[in-house]
Structures are given as structure tokens and as C-alpha cells.
Amino acid sequence: MRQRPTAVRGLIAGVAVTALAVLAGCGSGSGTSSSGGSTSGGPQHGGNLIFAAVQDAQSMNNTTVFDNNSIWIFEQIYQPLFTVTSNGKGVQPWLATGYTMSADKKTYTIALRHGVKFSNGKPMTSADVKFSIDQNRKATKGWAYLDSAISSVDAPSPDTVVIHLKFPWAPLLADLSIFANGIIPNNYDGQTENAFYQHPIGTGPFKWDYWHKGSALKLVRNPFYWQQGKPYLNSVTWTDVPNDNTRQLQLKGGQAQIDQTPAWSTVSQLQSTPGVHMFLFNSTQTNYLSFNEKVKPFQDVHVRRAISLAVNRPALVKAVLFGHGKPANSLFPPQVPYYDPSTPGYQFNMAQAKAQMAQSSVPHGFSTTLLLPAGNSDYLTIGTILQSELKPLGINLKIQQLDPNTANTDQQSLKYDMTLTLWTMDIPDPDELATFAVDPKSGAQSFFTTYDNPTVVKDTHEAEQVTQPSQRQALYNIIQTDAAKDAFMAFLYYSPYPYATTTNVHGFFVTPLGNMHMEDVWLSK
Amino acid sequence: MSFVARRLLQLVPVAVGVTIIVFFMIHLIPGDPARTILGIHATPQAIAELHREWGLNRPLVSQYWLFLDRLLHGNLGQSLIYGVPASSLIWSHLPATLWLIVYATVLAIVISVPLAMLAASKRNGVRDQIVRAVPLFGLGMPPFWVGFLLIDAFAVHWRIFPVSGYGTGIGGHLLYLFLPSLTVAIALAPVVIRSLRASMLSVLGADYVTTARSKGVPGSRLFIRHVLRNAVIPAITVLGINIGFLIGGTVIIENVFAIPGVGQLMINSIFQRDFPVVQGVTLVFAVLVVLINLLTDTTYALLDPRVRFDR
Numbered sequence: 072m073r074q075r076p077t078a079v080r081g082l083i084a085g086v087a088v089t090a091l092a093v094l095a096g097c098g099s100g101s102g103t104s105s106s107g108g109s110t111s112g113g114p115q116h117g118g119n120l121i122f123a124a125v126q127d128a129q130s131m132n133n134t135t136v137f138d139n140n141s142i143w144i145f146e147q148i149y150q151p152l153f154t155v156t157s158n159g160k161g162v163q164p165w166l167a168t169g170y171t172m173s174a175d176k177k178t179y180t181i182a183l184r185h186g187v188k189f190s191n192g193k194p195m196t197s198a199d200v201k202f203s204i205d206q207n208r209k210a211t212k213g214w215a216y217l218d219s220a221i222s223s224v225d226a227p228s229p230d231t232v233v234i235h236l237k238f239p240w241a242p243l244l245a246d247l248s249i250f251a252n253g254i255i256p257n258n259y260d261g262q263t264e265n266a267f268y269q270h271p272i273g274t275g276p277f278k279w280d281y282w283h284k285g286s287a288l289k290l291v292r293n294p295f296y297w298q299q300g301k302p303y304l305n306s307v308t309w310t311d312v313p314n315d316n317t318r319q320l321q322l323k324g325g326q327a328q329i330d331q332t333p334a335w336s337t338v339s340q341l342q343s344t345p346g347v348h349m350f351l352f353n354s355t356q357t358n359y360l361s362f363n364e365k366v367k368p369f370q371d372v373h374v375r376r377a378i379s380l381a382v383n384r385p386a387l388v389k390a391v392l393f394g395h396g397k398p399a400n401s402l403f404p405p406q407v408p409y410y411d412p413s414t415p416g417y418q419f420n421m422a423q424a425k426a427q428m429a430q431s432s433v434p435h436g437f438s439t440t441l442l443l444p445a446g447n448s449d450y451l452t453i454g455t456i457l458q459s460e461l462k463p464l465g466i467n468l469k470i471q472q473l474d475p476n477t478a479n480t481d482q483q484s485l486k487y488d489m490t491l492t493l494w495t496m497d498i499p500d501p502d503e504l505a506t507f508a509v510d511p512k513s514g515a516q517s518f519f520t521t522y523d524n525p526t527v528v529k530d531t532h533e534a535e536q537v538t539q540p541s542q543r544q545a546l547y548n549i550i551q552t553d554a555a556k557d558a559f560m561a562f563l564y565y566s567p568y569p570y571a572t573t574t575n576v577h578g579f580f581v582t583p584l585g586n587m588h589m590e591d592v593w594l595s596k
Numbered sequence: 597m598s599f600v601a602r603r604l605l606q607l608v609p610v611a612v613g614v615t616i617i618v619f620f621m622i623h624l625i626p627g628d629p630a631r632t633i634l635g636i637h638a639t640p641q642a643i644a645e646l647h648r649e650w651g652l653n654r655p656l657v658s659q660y661w662l663f664l665d666r667l668l669h670g671n672l673g674q675s676l677i678y679g680v681p682a683s684s685l686i687w688s689h690l691p692a693t694l695w696l697i698v699y700a701t702v703l704a705i706v707i708s709v710p711l712a713m714l715a716a717s718k719r720n721g722v723r724d725q726i727v728r729a730v731p732l733f734g735l736g737m738p739p740f741w742v743g744f745l746l747i748d749a750f751a752v753h754w755r756i757f758p759v760s761g762y763g764t765g766i767g768g769h770l771l772y773l774f775l776p777s778l779t780v781a782i783a784l785a786p787v788v789i790r791s792l793r794a795s796m797l798s799v800l801g802a803d804y805v806t807t808a809r810s811k812g813v814p815g816s817r818l819f820i821r822h823v824l825r826n827a828v829i830p831a832i833t834v835l836g837i838n839i840g841f842l843i844g845g846t847v848i849i850e851n852v853f854a855i856p857g858v859g860q861l862m863i864n865s866i867f868q869r870d871f872p873v874v875q876g877v878t879l880v881f882a883v884l885v886v887l888i889n890l891l892t893d894t895t896y897a898l899l900d901p902r903v904r905f906d907r
Binding site (some may be wrong): 126128129130135136137138162211212265284285286287310311312313314317320321323324325326361473474475476477479480481483492507514516519564 | 625626627628631632633634635636637638639641642646648677678679680685688689744747748751752755758759760762767851852853854856861862864867868869897
């Protein structure tokens with residue numbers, strides 16, 4: 072009996088399938104070609120950039136969505152009147168060219184940029200601006216609260232918009248710079264709201280191509296874009312690649328040009344990988360340890376101070392961020408306007424921590440639980456470190472990991488003792504963070520801690536209506552100092568935005584608020 | 597009533613049972629889709645408004661009847677997160693998973709059959725020992741790790757295959773899904789090889805094989821026409837059961853290889869509490885498992901004329 076030929080034929084069949092797969096795939100590219108003419112010494116036009124994202128977008132409705140992945144995509148489609156400066160601390164004219172403010176500070180007259188067109192070729196006018204801002208003001212479950220100071224918007228001429236305020240409002244231009252106030256066609260260009268947001272139209276550098284949900288979303292070059300010569304890219308495709316390792320391998324294998332937020336443990340390795348450029352952009356991201364003041368003993372300021380003093384922030388930065396971050400000293404991050412570097416946020420000092428504990432209502436310690444979302448290895452590392460750091464105070468810390476949605480629900484329903492949380496700014500003004508974090512009536516119950524210091528609340532509201540920068544700085548200095556002394560949250564660390572790109576990507580930059588101007592990005596051959 | 601029709605009718609009570617269990621389970625566990633949408637900006641008013649919009653403020657039983665009524669009209673409801681029909685999401689993700697399962701099954705068979713034949717051709721010989729031992733590495737290694745090893749070698753270093761994704765067109769799918777399918781096949785093959793080898797050895801000792809051999813039937817023809825065909829049925833059972841597990845078990849491979857399949861859709865929908873999509877995907881899984889069992893049983897009849905299901 073001759074066995075070998077049969078077995079060998081079987082193996083050959085397997086090899087044939089492999090060959091078939093390879094041959095059938097010949098000619099099907101991965102979309103990373105860079106074509107188009109080159110201009111010597113300057114940006115090159117052409118190319119299709121693949122952006123490997125952590126997760127899929129949820130919606131293109133800029134007035135209701137809070138998900139960052141959606142926001143960073145539709146910011147390439149809709150543009151606001153003003154945009155964030157590259158240092159994240161101010162605004163610059165964008166679809167507007169300038170403004171004047173009335174003597175009572177309640178009326179802003181804004182001049183619109185000439186020659187701006189939507190991606191369907193229609194010119195942008197003040198009617199579109201009025202419609203866009205009014206739609207955001209009406210969004211009951213979205214970003215309307217940022218426009219709450221606006222009483223009305225007028226469009227007296229095609230290139231002028233007038234905004235009337237209920238009271239002087241210092242953050243107005245910052246509020247107008249948010250994506251939710253991005254300009255869309257009047258009356259949704261004759262469509263229903265739902266239909267419009269399935270194929271949105273804007274003045275941005277890119278226009279809609281397709282969205283295969285859970286897979287990829289592609290935008291193509293807007294031929295009517297107002298910035299001469301831009302965008303350089305033919306298209307940008309955001310792919311849904313949730314696994315950190317896969318995104319990195321896509322980068323190294325040439326299947327993607329940008330890796331969104333590589334794992335901290337891989338940053339140093341990527342910094343020395345040929346063909347890869349590892350960026351750590353300044354960000355407004357701040358991580359905090361929250362205390363639920365509805366639960367004893369966290370209503371006791373000495374307990375909160377003791378815990379804040381027991382946290383070794385440099386050790387956290389080393390363990391979690393692998394050294395790529397800074398200990399936090401303030402509620403505000405350094406990239407926010409009016410940040411006070413001298414804010415006396417508690418730093419590690421075990422002797423002082425023990426002294427605070429001795430003055431507290433629980434001098435011998437207590438047992439408590441740290442609520443964490445499951446699957447977040449960074450948070451688990453922080454929790455494990457906290458367990459050992461709080462032991463000398465007699466605090467027995469148990470870690471409770473719940474499914475992220477449940478953990479989120481419990482935090483917002485105040486069903487927790489301590490938990491970890493973070494913040495990134497949406498506008499270049501501290502008002503959004505200050506109101507959210509210290510005003511128990513803001514809707515977020517002081518960042519879900521129920522912290523209530525009437526003086527701090529009063530100062531926060533006063534800072535909103537004072538337009539003189541020096542006066543605002545003085546108020547925000549007091550707010551930051553009081554919030555630090557009250558230790559309503561332990562300010563842990565500030566971290567940058569990590570992004571890795573292939574070295575043929577140029578012009579890629581992320582502002583401290585997370586915005587990207589993809590019209591400035593180009594691919595070299 | 598024919599066997600196939602009877603088995604298809606069994607789908608109905610299975611589907612109803614699955615919808616009841618999944619509906620009440622997903623609604624009773626903590627978590628809220630409104631908070632997924634609203635994030636840290638979830639005020640009680642905004643949550644209540646979304647609940648009203650989605651009908652989640654109604655009693656649970658009332659929500660279930662509404663779901664069942666829609667289902668009978670072919671409507672799986674609207675995705676709470678994406679705002680599009682749940683059915684369109686599921687149908688757009690299903691092909692990738694089906695491709696992965698079929699491709700992996702084909703590769704598993706291509707790997708298993710020749711190796712099982714090689715092993716059975718000389719019991720306890722060197723090649724038998726090697727064939728029995730080596731595939732166990734595939735069984736013991738976590739699939740995500742095998743996947744990353746294959747990506748690193750064949751996609752990053754040698755650039756023969758893409759790193760991940762699904763590709764476009766038949767050629768694209770064959771190319772992009774080769775490594776993930778191979779990853780699954782490496783985990784499937786050991787079980788199939790051992791089962792097939794065992795039943796081949798049993799058949800090789802049968803009288804009719806001895807008779808065929810003594811009549812001078814060539815080795816290859818003997819193996820394929822007499823031994824393999826009779827030995828394959830137990831292996832088909834093993835393969836069928838494992839494919840059934842694969843239906844929901846592709847999620848890890850889909851995550852590693854960024855394949856937009858129903859496994860990944862299911863996991864994301866559970867985390868986001870996208871109830872209509874979770875319910876729809878579970879129903880599809882249940883139907884697929886029943887269909888695969890039916891296919892397995894039908895294959896018996898095709899391979900063995902003695903097997904008859906109609907009475």
C-alpha cells in the first residue's frame with residue numbers, strides 16, 4: 072500500500088489553497104498608496120491616510136454626541152466660527168474673521184469669512200451660522216448648556232452675525248469654538264435632521280464618503296475648501312481597531328499611518344522603532360481619585376486630605392504612564408487658561424497624611440472600596456498601588472471591578488465610595504471644567520462627588536461674567552487653591568496624548584483639547 | 597414531514613426561548629445605554645428623555661411584547677447607539693463572521709485530513725507520534741497569541757499578508773482572512789486530527805478493508821474511497837460541535853484581526869447596552885447553531901447511504 076502519495080497530495084491541496092489566497096489577493100491594495108505630484112521642499116498633494124482608531128464613531132450629530140472618536144472625525148467636516156489655538160489656551164478666527172463687543176459686553180458682532188463654501192458648492196452665509204447655533208441651543212440632551220448665556224442670534228446681512236447675551240459672558244468665544252457650534256447648512260440643506268447626519272455637509276477640509284459601521288469611516292477631499300491648496304490628502308479613513316497590539320502591528324506593517332493612543336508600555340519601544348514617529352502631544356487630560364461625600368467618612372476633609380497626601384504621584388506616573396506624564400497639583404491642567412502652577416495641591420507626604428488622619432473622625436482607619444471599570448489595566452495598576460499606599464493610614468482598600476457601563480452608572484448614581492475618573496477639555500476656557508467639577512447644581516453634582524463649597528461656587532459663577540483677564544486669573548487662582556485645600560478629589564497626574572505615525576506622515580498635530588487639523592497633514596513618498 | 601422541514605420547525609421554539617432569556621437578562625443587568633451616549637454629561641433629565649425616546653420607560657413585559665411584535669414583522673428594532681436598524685448592522689457584520697468560519701473550517705479540513713491519514717498509515721510510527729504531538733501546541737496556545745505570532749511573521753516581517761481587516765471583494769476576503777482563519781484552524785485541527793485518526797485506525801481493521809486490500813485495491817484509492825469515507829463521520833460530529841462554538845467564539849479573533857464581524861458587534865453592543873442589537877445578534881447566533889447542526893446531520897446522510905432520517 073502506497074501511503075505517501077495520498078498524504079503528499081493532501082498537503083499539496085493545502086498549499087494550493089494558500090497559493091490561491093495569495094494570487095487572488097494580488098492587486099488588492101491596502102489603501103496606503105501615495106500618489107500625486109510632488110512639490111520640491113514642501114507638502115505633497117495626494118495620498119490616502121489610514122487612521123487606526125481605538126473604537127468606532129457613534130454619530131455625526133455634532134450637537135448631541137459626546138464620544139471623542141465621533142467628535143475628532145466630524146471636526147474634519149464641520150467648522151466653527153473660531154478655533155482653538157495650537158497651545159490650547161485661546162481661540163483664533165476661523166470661519167469668522169473678527170468680532171466687536173458692545174460696551175455692555177452683551178452683544179457680539181461677528182464678521183464672517185468671505186468665499187467659504189460648503190462641500191456641495193453652496194456659499195456659507197449668516198443664515199447658516201444662525202441656524203447652526205440655534206440648533207445647538209435647542210439640543211435638549213446635548214451641548215446646549217454651553218450656549219445657555221445666548222439669548223438670540225441675528226443675521227442682519229449675509230456676512231455678519233450678531234449674538235445677544237443674557238448677561239456678560241467671558242467664555243463666549245471659547246463656547247463658539249466647540250464642534251457643537253460647527254456650521255452646517257441652513258435647514259439641513261432641505262433634509263430632515265436624521266437624514267442630514269447620515270451624509271453630513273460642512274465647510275471643512277473633508278467631505279463625506281462612507282461609513283461601514285464597526286469597520287471604517289472614510290472622508291474625501293472637499294474640492295471647495297476655503298484654505299487655498301488644502302487639504303493635501305485625497306482621503307482619510309478611520310478604521311476600527313480596538314486592540315492596541317493590532318494597531319501597532321498595522322503601523323509597522325504599513326497598513327495604517329496613524330496609531331491612536333498606543334499603550335504606555337510601548338511608547339519607549341516605538342520611540343526607537345525605525346520608520347515610526349512617536350508623538351506625546353501636550354494635553355488637557357487629568358486623572359483624579361474621586362471621593363463620594365455622601366458616604367462616610369469622605370465628608371470629613373481630614374480623611375480626604377490624608378488620602379491625597381498618601382498618594383505617591385511620581386510613582387503612579389512611573390508605573391502607569393511609564394514616566395510620560397507629570398504629577399498633578401491643581402484641578403486645572405497646565406494647558407488650560409488661568410492654570411495656576413503654584414496651586415497647593417497635595418503631594419506625597421506620609422507624615423502629614425498620618426497627621427491629617429489623626430485629626431479625622433476615623434483616626435484608626437477604615438475599610439472602603441475603590442470602584443473600577445473592568446478591563447482597564449491602567450486603572451487596576453493605580454488601584455493596586457493605592458492599596459499599599461493607604462495601608463499605613465489603616466485604610467483597608469478593596470478593589471471592585473465592574474463592567475464599564477455598570478461602573479459608569481454607579482458612579483453617576485453616587486453608588487460608590489472612591490473611584491477613578493478623568494477629564495479632557497472641550498473648550499479653551501476653564502469655565503466648563505470649573506462648573507462641572509465644583510457646582511453641585513451643574514447636573515454633574517460636582518463631578519459626582521457632591522462637593523459643595525458655596526464660596527467656590529460663587530467665585531466660579533463670578534468668573535464667568537468677568538471679562539477682564541487679570542480679574543478672571545485672580546478668581547481662578549482662588550478657586551484652584553480652595554478646591555485643592557478641600558481635596559474633594561485627589562489630583563493624580565497629567566498625561567499627554569500619545570500618537571504614533573509612520574515617518575512619511577507630516578504636519579500631524581493634536582491640540583491640547585484633542586483637535587486635529589487634518590488639512591495640514593500630508594504624506595511623502 | 598421531511599427531516600429537514602422538521603428540524604427547521606424546531607427553530608421556532610429555540611428562537612422564542614432565546615429571545616425571552618436574552619431580553620430579560622440584558623435588561624435586568626445593571627447599566628444604561630443612555631449613559632453610553634451621554635457619558636459624564638448624563639443628567640437625570642437627559643437620561644429620562646432618551647429613555648422616553650427609546651421606550652425604555654415602559655414596563656419590561658410591555659417592552660418584550662413590542663419587541664416580539666416587531667420581530668414577527670421582520671423588524672429587530674433600532675440600534676440605540678447608531679440610530680440605524682439593528683438588522684442592517686447585523687447583516688452588514690454577518691458576512692465577515694461567516695467567511696471566517698467557513699474559511700477556517702476549510703483550512704482545518706485541509707490541515708487535518710492529510711495529517712490524520714499520514715498518522716493512521718503507520719500506527720505508532722514516527723510520523724504518527726509527530727502528528728499526534730505537534731498539533732497539540734495549537735490547542736494549548738491562546739488563539740490571540742497565535743494570531744499575533746502569525747501577524748508578526750507573515751504580515752509585518754515578510755509582508756505576504758495584510759496585518760488585519762476584512763478586505764473588499766472575494767479576492768480581498770481570501771487574502772485578508774487567511775491569517776485569522778489559519779489561527780482558528782490551528783486551534784480546531786488537533787481535535788479533528790485525533791478524532792479522524794482514531795476512527796481511521798478502527799476502519800483500517802475492518803474486514804471489508806482487508807478484503808479490498810487482498811483484492812489489490814491501490815493504497816490511495818483504499819484510503820479515500822473505503823477508509824476515509826467511513827471514518828469521517830465521527831470527525832464531522834466533532835467539527836460540527838466546534839463550529840457551533842465558533843459562532844460566538846470568533847470574538848477574540850475578530851478583535852485581534854480587526855474583523856468587523858458579529859462577535860465584535862455583540863461585545864461592543866453588550867458593553868454599550870445596545871439592547872436591540874444584542875437581542876438581534878443572539879437570535880442570529882441561535883439560528884446559525886441550529887442550521888449548523890442540521891448541516892452536520894445532513895452531511896451524514898450524504899456520506900453514508902445507510903443513514904436515513906425519514907421514516
